[in-house]
Amino acid sequence: MKYKKTAPIGVFDSGVGGLTVAREIMRNLPHEKIVYFGDTARVPYGSKSKETILRYSRQIVRFLQTQEVKAIVVACNTASALALETISEEIDIPIIGVVKPGAKVAAQTTRNKKIGLIGTRATVKSDLYRKTIQAENPEIEVIGQPCPLFVPLVEEGWLKDSVTIEVAKRYLAPLLEKDIDTLILGCTHYPLLRSTLKTLVGDGVTLVNPAYETAKELQRLLKEQGMENEIHTDEEFPYRFFVSDEEECFQEFANSILPYNVKRTEQINIEEF
Amino acid sequence: MKYKKTAPIGVFDSGVGGLTVAREIMRNLPHEKIVYFGDTARVPYGSKSKETILRYSRQIVRFLQTQEVKAIVVACNTASALALETISEEIDIPIIGVVKPGAKVAAQTTRNKKIGLIGTRATVKSDLYRKTIQAENPEIEVIGQPCPLFVPLVEEGWLKDSVTIEVAKRYLAPLLEKDIDTLILGCTHYPLLRSTLKTLVGDGVTLVNPAYETAKELQRLLKEQGMENEIHTDEEFPYRFFVSDEEECFQEFANSILPYNVKRTEQINIEEF
Missing domain, CATH: 3.40.50.1860 (Rossmann fold)
Incomplete structure (x- = not known):
């Protein structure tokens, strides 16, 4: 050793x-x-x-x-x-x-095989979450959504602010329309928005925290x-x-x-x- | 030469x-x-x-x-x-x-001797705008306001978006309360928000574009x-x-x-x- x-x-x-x-x-x-x-x-x-x-x-x-x-x-x-x-x-x-551990748990969590992924542009574009999830189960669909405003909002300290809620609603809408049942918090700042995001997605969606x-x-x-x-x-x-x-x-x-x-x-x- | x-x-x-x-x-x-x-x-x-x-x-x-x-x-x-x-x-x-040319024109523009400065945290904290303006006229008051969300909002392309308007209202409120008549766009991204900012501050406030x-x-x-x-x-x-x-x-x-x-x-x- x-x-x-x-x-x-x-x-x-x-x-x-x-x-x-x-x-x-x-x-x-x-x-x-x-x-x-x-x-x-x-x-x-x-x-x-x-x-x-x-x-x-x-x-x-x-x-x-x-x-x-x-x-x-x-x-x-x-x-x-x-x-x-x-x-x-x-x-x-x-x-x-942080990607693989988060991706694996998300693959085990989803029931309807629809996982949402939020993160930076680079993370979403890289496709590693999707590849790792589909290596576990190729039938799972992964819907990615870059959320470039979340990090500055967290750093501004506006964790439960009306502006943050409005921005989050907009970013999450396409994911909720696709009926995801699992959402990966694919950026290390996002767990700090956990309660705001949980309120918006409701009990039907499980949040996965890769951290x-x-x-x-x-x-x-x-x-x-x-x-x-x-x-x-x-x-x-x-x-x-x-x-x-x-x-x-x-x-x-x-x-x-x-x-x-x-x-x-x-x-x-x-x-x- | x-x-x-x-x-x-x-x-x-x-x-x-x-x-x-x-x-x-x-x-x-x-x-x-x-x-x-x-x-x-x-x-x-x-x-x-x-x-x-x-x-x-x-x-x-x-x-x-x-x-x-x-x-x-x-x-x-x-x-x-x-x-x-x-x-x-x-x-x-x-x-x-870009600071000194913008500061000098702002000092020449203000009538009530109250200038607002919006910019990044580092620019506002540096105090160079205030020092340059007061070197022109020590009676002028400079009220600084960091706007860390403006750059990501511009880069997201949300130039006239309701979220941007709400964020701008919040950042500008303390400046308008102080009755500024001149506003320095103290970050090179901000001229792209010019028309949104102009609507919010009204005709009584002159925008100075250091660019x-x-x-x-x-x-x-x-x-x-x-x-x-x-x-x-x-x-x-x-x-x-x-x-x-x-x-x-x-x-x-x-x-x-x-x-x-x-x-x-x-x-x-x-x-x-």
């Missing part, structure tokens, strides 16, 4: 959104240490090309490897959809994304490979946070959503990796 | 927004050639730190200098507010931004320094476009707003400059 069981898990995202994945890992794998990287100097990824996302993701993976992580979680739907497959062939530690499913997948993977950290850490900082832009804004957002008080975030120049 | 009069003008922005400035240069200085750079791989700048904006702007200026431009226009309010002053001391060709004022300032500067291109170019491509991410999306947007058919855009790796 290359790394110790006590080594941290590397988690990265284009910015703050991946904190919803880190949050699920903290809740479900409380013994694991985390090194989180948010690419706040180049956020967002959702409107950028595959080639650019791959270049950025490789730089981040190189940085995380300097932190001697034992596994990496790509906590960004766009990077999971566009860069994960290539990178997993280039490194020798386990790496998982939660990814934490469960990570747990299975670590167990399978005998890499779980069995010792409860008494380190003062079991969770370390790095960003590519200023620490300040990140830390504020982090503290508003994590079950952990982030006291320190470090800025690094990711272009050097 | 370092460069020929026939050399192009370098124009840069974080993405597509600066095309509203390029458009004004094309209209008002039809003899000038342009090299445009849009940093689409790292867009937007408005939520990022001064240090990051400065690093990015320096890379772009280095790239533009390889294109032997005779002058540079920083067609991005955020970069104008955060990076221009430093960079102008580091290079030996004229460089102007137009910047083209006029450039004209004065070139004339003053004897650097105007007097020969009408018959080059096939008087306007050249470069981006840091894929060409496709950029070109579509460019063709929707420019009085010129953009046939080719080149992608470069800006991190190498």
Whole structure:
């Protein structure tokens, strides 16, 4: 085994959104240490090309490897959809994304075989959710809907605002018309809109949160490979946070959503990796 | 003189927004050639730190200098507010931004000495508009309002949409309550919302478009320094476009707003400059 069981898990995202994945890992794998990287100097990824996302993701993976992580979680739907497959062939530690765990659970959840997918333009366009779902069951139809306004609305803090409800109604209408019974929250910011979206889609539609499913997948993977950290850490900082832009804004957002008080975030120049 | 009069003008922005400035240069200085750079791989700048904006702007200026431009226009309010002053001391060709020309005209326009400023968080926070306006007349009050949802709304194409009107009403309310008579469109995307904003603020408020004022300032500067291109170019491509991410999306947007058919855009790796 290359790394110790006590080594941290590397988690990265284009910015703050991946904190919803880190949050699920903290809740479900409380013994694991985390090194989180948010690419706040180049956020967002959702409107950028595959080639650019791959270049950025490789730089981040190189940085995380300097932190001697034992596994990496790509906590960004766009990077999971566009860069994960290539990178997993280039490194020798386990790496998982948020797309496949979410897609698999959605495939198991739907009864009428109609799944809605909301996410960034890049995630929806990449088609990885559809391919993964149809590998489970080729009869399932996946209806994708890019929702480019959701991230800025979340970052504005308008989680239950009338504007957000109106925008969500408009984005969800084509999905509801197609009679979906399962909706994948295909962007890490979207779990923060969960209650607004739930009200709009009603009880007939099950929401799938890939962040939660990814934490469960990570747990299975670590167990399978005998890499779980069995010792409860008494380190003062079991969770370390790095960003590519200023620490300040990140830390504020982090503290508003994590079950952990982030006291320190470090800025690094990711272009050097 | 370092460069020929026939050399192009370098124009840069974080993405597509600066095309509203390029458009004004094309209209008002039809003899000038342009090299445009849009940093689409790292867009937007408005939520990022001064240090990051400065690093990015320096890379772009280095790239533009390889294109032997005779002058540079920083067609991005955020970069104008955060990076221009430093960079102008580091290079030996004229460089102007969009903030000062817009601020000066706003100071000359207001009668009741109350100016509203809308822009990104970084632009409003930078305080350069207020400082420039108060250097003209210290009695003028400048009321700033960040509008982080406007850029994604413009990019979604919802220019006159009910959602955009509702968001605009909310952002403008504190400015109208303060009885402003002049409103600076302090982000290069905002001229595309001009008619929506004009309807909401009414005839009592004059809109100032820094893109137009910047083209006029450039004209004065070139004339003053004897650097105007007097020969009408018959080059096939008087306007050249470069981006840091894929060409496709950029070109579509460019063709929707420019009085010129953009046939080719080149992608470069800006991190190498």
